[in-house]
Amino acid sequence: MATASGPARTFVDRFPSEAGVIKANLLVSFVALGIGAFFGLVQALHRTDILRVIDSADYYTMLTGHGVLLAIVFTIFFLTGFFHWATARSLDRPAVSTLYSWAWFGLMTTGTVLATIAILGGLVPNLGISADVLFTFYAPLQAHPIFYIGLAMFIVGTWLAGADWFLSYRAWRSDNKGERIPLQMFMVLTTMIMWYLATLGVAVSVVFFLIPWSLGLIPSVNPLLTRTLFWYFGHPIVYFWLMPAYMMWYTILPKLSGGRLFSDPLARVVFLLFLLLSTPVGIHHQYLDPGIAEGFKFIAMTNTMFLLLPSLLTAFTAVASMEHGARQRGGEGYLRWLGALPWRDPAFTGMALAGILFAAGGFSGMINAGMNINYLIHNTLWVPGHFHLTVGTAVALTMMAGSYWLVPQLTGTKLYSRPIGLLQVIMWFVGMVFMSNAMHRAGLAGIPRRTAEPQYQNFEFLTPIGSIFELRVQIALGGTLLFLSVVLFLFNILLTSLGEESDRPVDEYLPEPLSGPEGSPRVLDNLGLWTGIAVVLVILAYTLPLAGIIQNGGGLFGGGLPIPATVSAGLDFVTTLVTTTVNTLLEVAA
Amino acid sequence: MEIHTYEKLWLALALVLIVGFIGTITYGAAGVGIEMIDDEGGTVDPATLDDHPKFGDPGVEKTGENSYDVYVVARQFVFEPGTTQPIRVPEGSTVTFYVTAADVIHGFNVVGTNANTMAIPGQVAKFTVEFDEAGEYGLVCNEYCGSGHHVMEGKLVVMEQSEFDSWYEQQQQEGSN
Ligand code: HEM
Ligand SMILES: [Cu+2]
Ligand SMILES: [Cu+2]
Numbered sequence: 001m002a003t004a005s006g007p008a009r010t011f012v013d014r015f016p017s018e019a020g021v022i023k024a025n026l027l028v029s030f031v032a033l034g035i036g037a038f039f040g041l042v043q044a045l046h047r048t049d050i051l052r053v054i055d056s057a058d059y060y061t062m063l064t065g066h067g068v069l070l071a072i073v074f075t076i077f078f079l080t081g082f083f084h085w086a087t088a089r090s091l092d093r094p095a096v097s098t099l100y101s102w103a104w105f106g107l108m109t110t111g112t113v114l115a116t117i118a119i120l121g122g123l124v125p126n127l128g129i130s131a132d133v134l135f136t137f138y139a140p141l142q143a144h145p146i147f148y149i150g151l152a153m154f155i156v157g158t159w160l161a162g163a164d165w166f167l168s169y170r171a172w173r174s175d176n177k178g179e180r181i182p183l184q185m186f187m188v189l190t191t192m193i194m195w196y197l198a199t200l201g202v203a204v205s206v207v208f209f210l211i212p213w214s215l216g217l218i219p220s221v222n223p224l225l226t227r228t229l230f231w232y233f234g235h236p237i238v239y240f241w242l243m244p245a246y247m248m249w250y251t252i253l254p255k256l257s258g259g260r261l262f263s264d265p266l267a268r269v270v271f272l273l274f275l276l277l278s279t280p281v282g283i284h285h286q287y288l289d290p291g292i293a294e295g296f297k298f299i300a301m302t303n304t305m306f307l308l309l310p311s312l313l314t315a316f317t318a319v320a321s322m323e324h325g326a327r328q329r330g331g332e333g334y335l336r337w338l339g340a341l342p343w344r345d346p347a348f349t350g351m352a353l354a355g356i357l358f359a360a361g362g363f364s365g366m367i368n369a370g371m372n373i374n375y376l377i378h379n380t381l382w383v384p385g386h387f388h389l390t391v392g393t394a395v396a397l398t399m400m401a402g403s404y405w406l407v408p409q410l411t412g413t414k415l416y417s418r419p420i421g422l423l424q425v426i427m428w429f430v431g432m433v434f435m436s437n438a439m440h441r442a443g444l445a446g447i448p449r450r451t452a453e454p455q456y457q458n459f460e461f462l463t464p465i466g467s468i469f470e471l472r473v474q475i476a477l478g479g480t481l482l483f484l485s486v487v488l489f490l491f492n493i494l495l496t497s498l499g500e501e502s503d504r505p506v507d508e509y510l511p512e513p514l515s516g517p518e519g520s521p522r523v524l525d526n527l528g529l530w531t532g533i534a535v536v537l538v539i540l541a542y543t544l545p546l547a548g549i550i551q552n553g554g555g556l557f558g559g560g561l562p563i564p565a566t567v568s569a570g571l572d573f574v575t576t577l578v579t580t581t582v583n584t585l586l587e588v589a590a
Numbered sequence: 591m592e593i594h595t596y597e598k599l600w601l602a603l604a605l606v607l608i609v610g611f612i613g614t615i616t617y618g619a620a621g622v623g624i625e626m627i628d629d630e631g632g633t634v635d636p637a638t639l640d641d642h643p644k645f646g647d648p649g650v651e652k653t654g655e656n657s658y659d660v661y662v663v664a665r666q667f668v669f670e671p672g673t674t675q676p677i678r679v680p681e682g683s684t685v686t687f688y689v690t691a692a693d694v695i696h697g698f699n700v701v702g703t704n705a706n707t708m709a710i711p712g713q714v715a716k717f718t719v720e721f722d723e724a725g726e727y728g729l730v731c732n733e734y735c736g737s738g739h740h741v742m743e744g745k746l747v748v749m750e751q752s753e754f755d756s757w758y759e760q761q762q763q764e765g766s767n
Contacts, residue, residue, distance in 0.1 A: 057737035134734055140694045140711060141736065223695060223711050266593070287626065288708045290689075290715035294628040298616075305608045312604040316597060366611065371626060375704035379697055379732040446702045448732035453740040459701055459728025552633045558712055 010505060011089065011409035017098040018088045019410045023497075024105055025081030026407070028112065029074050030490060033396075036069035037486035044435065044479025047454060048472035059452035060132045061122035067135030068119060071241070071391060072154075073112050078399050079244045080108070080161045083188045085406065086247065087165045090184035091172040095164055104160035111153030118147035134450065136234070137210070139226045145214040152206050155199050162192035180517040181525050183264055184251055190271040191243040193531050194236055197538060198279050201232030209557070222558035224291045224549050231282035232542065239278040241391045243271070245398040248351065249318045251510060252402060256348040257341055259325030261513035262317050265520030270317075272524065273310040276534050277303055280541030287371045288378050291552060296545045297371055303541065304369045311362060318355055324514070346421030350401020353429040354394050357436075361389030364440060379450075382443020385436045393432050400489050401425055408506040413499035415506070420492050427485040435478025438471040445471075627707050631688060631716030639663065639692050650678060652758065657684045664689065664696035664709040666736050672729050672744030679746070680754035681724045689715045697733035700746055708733060721748045 012019040039062040045051040046059055054062065084101065088094060095101050121129030121144065131143035165188050169181070181189070209221045250270075254261045261267065283300035286292055323337055331340025342348045364386040367373050377383065404421050408414055415421065445463040447454050454461075461468055523529065550556055593601075639645050648661035648670050658679055663670045671677050679685050689698045691709040698715070699706040707715040729744035749757065 056740060060734065060737060060739070132737065138695050138733075141734075224713055227695070227710070262594070263597075266597070286708075288706060288715075289713075290627055290631050290708065290710060291629050291633070291713040294626045297626060297628070302612055305611050308608055309604055312607075313597075313601065316600045320594075320596075370611070372704075375706050378706055379699070446699070446730075448697070448699070448730055450734040451732075451740045456728060456730065456743045458743055458745045459726070462702070548629065552629065 010412050010503075011085070011508060012412045015088045015094050018084060018095055018101070021095075021098070021101045021105060022081040022084050023410050025077045025084065026403070026410070028109055029077035029081065030493060032069040032073035032077065032112075033486060034490050036066050036074060037483050039063070039066040039069070041479050041483040045476050047452060048476045049453070049455065050472065050476040056452035058123055060134065060450075061119065061130070063450060064122070064132055064134050065116070065119050068115060070396075071135055071237075073116075075241045075391065075395060075399070076154075076158065077108070077112075079240065080105070080158065082244050082247075082399075082402075082406070083161070083165060083191075085410075086184040086188055087168050090182040091168055093168065093172055096167045096171060100160075101164055104157050104164060106157075107160065108154050108157030111150040111155075111157060114146045114150030115154065116150075118144045118150065136230060138230070139210060139213070139221045139223050142214055145211060148206050148210045148214055152203070152211065155203055155206075158195065159199070162195065165189070165192065180522075183267060183513070183517070184247065186268055186525070187243065187247045187250070187271050189527060190275045190530070191240065191247075193527065193534070194243075194275045194278050195240055197531075197534055198233050198236030198240070201229040201282075202234075205229035205233075218557055220558045222550065222556060224289065225546070225556065225558075227289070228283070228286065228292075228546065228549055231285045232279065233282070234285060235282040236278040238391070239274050241395045243274065245354070245395045246270070246314055248398055248402045249314065249355065252405065253318060253348070253351050254321035254325060255510050256345060256351070256405065257322045257325030258329040259321055259327075260511045262320050262324065263515045264513040264517045265515070265524065266313065266317065267513075268517070268520070268524045270310040270313050272530055273307075275530055276537060277307045277310075279534065280537045281307060283541075283545065284369060284371070287374045291549060292545055293548065296541075299541060301369060301371045308362075308366070315355075315359065315362075322352070344418065344422065346415075346418055346425050347401050347405040349422060350404070350425035350428075351398050353425055354397035354401065357389045357397075357429065357432060358394035360436075361386055361394060365390065377443050379448055380443035381439045381447045381449050381454075384449050385439030385443055388432060388436050388439070393428070393436075397425060397428050397432075400428070403489075403493060405506060405508075407493055407496055408502075409508050411497045411499070411505070412501050413496055413505055414502050416492050416495035416499055420488055424485050424488040424492065427481050427488070431478045431481030431485060433478070434474045435482065438474035438478065441466070442468075442471045442475070627715050627717055631714030633712055634690055634714055636690070636692055636711040639690070644688065645690060649761075650758070653686075656682065657686070660685055660687050662687060662689045662698065662709075663692055664698060664731065664735075664742075665692035666694065667731070667738040667742040669698070669729055669731070669742070669744040672746070673742070676726075676745035676747045677729070678749055678754060678757060679721055680751045681721060681748050682751070684718060684720050686716065686718045694735050695733055696731045696735045696742070699730050699732045701728035701730055703727070706732070724748050724750050 042054060042062055043059065043066060046054065046056075084095070115131070118129055118131040121127050122132050129144045129146070131147035133141045133143045133147070137143060137147075169185055169189060205226045209218075209226055212218045213221050250261055250267045281300050281303045283292060283296055284304045287297055322341060326337035326340040329340045329342075331337030341352070364382070367377065368383070368386060404415055441463060443449075445461045445468065447461050463471065634642060634645060644661045645663055648663050651659045651661070653659050660677060660679065662672060662677070668674065687705070689707055689709045690713065691711045693711065695711070696709040697707070698709050700719070705717065705719050707717060709715060725748050727746040727748070729746055731739060731742035735742065
């Protein structure tokens with residue numbers, strides 16, 4: 001078996017400064033996971049009316065925190081840590097400048113802290129800071145300026161992180177002329193090009209419209225424009241979440257199952273397809289928006305359907321690589337080989353379970369993508385049901401499972417407990433089956449998402465099978481299991497990092513694919529060409545809709561929209577802060 | 591580049607599946623004529639909504655033998671009409687809705703049906719629904735719109751024709767006074 005050979009030393013010994021940066025990224029990621037999961041538990045109990053410990057108005061503060069901390073902070077800090085690892089590992093060279101790496105990490109973290117303060121400020125009455133706008137921050141709902149400023153800093157931080165990996169690549173290239181880009185590096189680079197292209201939308205929205213507007217420098221914004229710019233970014237972010245998971249399925253899962261990746265060139269093709277198709281689809285989140293012509297919605301839908309292709313190819317590769325691994329381990333028969341897989345290894349089992357739920361999520365996603373069927377489930381609980389399978393499991397569970405293999409390489413200590421790890425990934429799977437199936441069915445009954453008390457006076461929701469009460473219980477039970485699973489995960493990782501140093505904490509060797517890149521067309525590695533095509537596709541898909549929205553929606557800045565009275569902004573905050581402090585001081589003095 | 595036979599087969603199946611999806615939906619959209627929300631409703635200035643000939647006093651309006659227009663304004667946290675007064679339409683009618691928002695983005699969903707749209711300040715969502723039988727439906731705002739989002743609901747009543755006619759007449763008289 002290939003595992004016998006491999007580098008003599010652990011990652012942390014070879015790249016100590018990189019390991020430091022990566023650990024810091026994972027730390028932020030996991031802290032966000034812990035807080036976000038706690039909010040998730042509160043939501044699951046609150047909206048089902050099983051247990052209400054908060055005011056319903058605060059529900060939206062927590063939901064904003066849940067969305068931002070999990071979908072943005074947890075996932076992306078994990079990604080930056082993981083990509084930093086993959087770059088150093090696959091090029092076998094350290095980053096160009098450790099100081100620079102800390103700089104982007106510092107910027108991302110500062111931005112995160114500012115945005116989090118703005119969000120959590122909503123829980124403190126009289127503070128005057130709030131950002132109860134959910135993670136989609138649709139204007140004219142308005143957040144405190146530090147929310148948008150923090151967000152902008154965070155995004156610029158990710159841009160700088162990407163530059164770090166491009167610099168490493170350039171340095172490697174000058175020493176390795178004519179060689180194929182190592183596979184993991186290739187995946188990092190294509191994902192980051194997609195990210196640069198995609199974040200342009202949200203950067204324009206935040207910097208040119210939302211920050212000036214929240215500071216009172218411009219009176220109004222065009223709500224459909226900022227919403228469209230958000231979704232220009234909001235769909236590709238889905239692939240930004242998924243790509244680290246895919247990278248693990250392509251490059252780590254085959255090894256964990258005891259074999260090798262099937263085909264290196266096809267993996268490259270898949271990542272290129274994502275680069276090309278991820279962005280010109282965002283309008284599929286706006287099937288129900290007025291102000292966008294049906295034709296544009298149709299183009300977005302067609303592109304979306306083609307985006308199924310790389311995911312279907314990935315499903316094939318993942319299963320084929322696992323089968324190959326199982327047969328290497330002596331597995332036989334049509335399906336009996338499944339028994340030969342290393343089910344006691346939490347890293348393997350977690351990823352495999354994540355893949356199973358991703359398949360289910362793929363089916364519900366096909367319903368979302370159909371522009372007419374979408375009308376039935378748009379903004380119902382079906383949608384969170386869907387994305388807790390995709391980002392909430394395919395991505396989150398793969399990241400947690402991958403951590404069981406990755407973290408020991410960074411700490412130089414053995415995983416604290418494999419059985420606890422195994423229990424943790426199984427609990428996530430079971431909890432998610434409860435929560436997600438119930439959310440899907442609740443959505444079919446018409447129960448809306450993002451609602452603190454979906455219990456109404458004028459009507460009752462009806463479900464064809466089971467009862468609404470049963471759905472509520474399943475959501476609450478599933479949410480509780482998921483929360484406990486996160487607690488176990490954090491506990492296991494914490495104790496791992498406190499453990500004793502070991503010479504060989506984990507087998508980190510990754511074998512070469514069965515068919516390598518040699519035979520494949522070199523054009524696959526021509527990143528400039530693919531970037532060009534991606535840009536053209538985006539221009540084709542977005543120019544006309546954006547022009548229409550600007551022209552018809554009252555121009556770039558909308559017009560005459562009053563600033564909603566529910567939110568305070570700008571200098572308001574300073575005055576409130578000063579007066580409350582003075583009042584408190586006076587009270588204390590009295 | 592070497593591609594495994596099974597993989598080729600899988601690739602072909604995947605492509606057939608995708609083209610099939612696009613085909614059915616195109617058929618649904620173009621052939622059967624399922625209507626999408628689009629830019630047909632036009633735009634409106636949200637700041638002067640109260641002076642608007644239709645949205646200034648939103649409600650039901652008869653436009654033909656069996657057809658009606660319904661104007662609805664969504665604002666934190668009510669539908670006008672819908673929340674304090676139900677939206678009333680007669681059975682067997684064809685109703686075209688015009689929905690907009692006065693302050694922030696809202697949703698407008700007739701519960702349990704695919705009559706579902708976003709209400710965006712500045713934009714008018716236009717869509718047509720046929721109401722065959724008398725009955726009552728719930729209305730719900732399904733886009734987060736602020737701290738009272740969960741109380742934003744309403745009712746739509748499909749009335750018997752005669753009942754509706756007398757109600758409508760009364761409305762007209764009150765309006766002309
Ligand atoms: C402890 C585990 C979790 C629980 C109990 C949980 C529970 C929930 C619930 C009940 C909602 C629906 C709230 C509503 O629409 O009213 C929700 C929304 C959401 N969850 Fe989770 N969740 C968990 C983990 C995750 C993870 C791991 C992610 C992503 C990585 C995630 C991402 C989201 C997002 C993006 C939303 C939508 C927020 C919005 O509508 O603005 N959740 N979650
Ligand atoms: Cu999308
Ligand atoms: Cu609402």
